[in-house]
Amino acid sequence: MMTILDDDCGQGSSEYILLFGAIIVVAILALVIYRSYFQKSSLNSAQDMEKVRSNTEDSGDSPSAPPVNNTTPPSLP
Template structure:
């Protein structure tokens, strides 16, 4: 019965699973956005923000 009540390793396993999940999500996001950063040699925030504004304006004006 002591094995059932002993939960010392439970939190460590939960932290490992949590960090593993975060790392996997970060790697997937990096893979998805790697093409964006590699294709854009002259990346500037101003041009990127303007492009997003133009895209949003075009989507809201077209039916």
């Protein structure tokens, strides 16, 4: 009976499992807490690019900048 109590072979593995489980729980709690922040953010790359283009065109800092090409590319057959 004493040999079963003295056996420590799986102790390291179980400690790693508990550690990773705790990290996963903390990550899920952080996602739940900050969910409203992510839902309020507007991720629209087209609008962001248009803002950058309009700001660079209005600044006039670089007169040698090439013009923006707004034509659509030809379609492939």
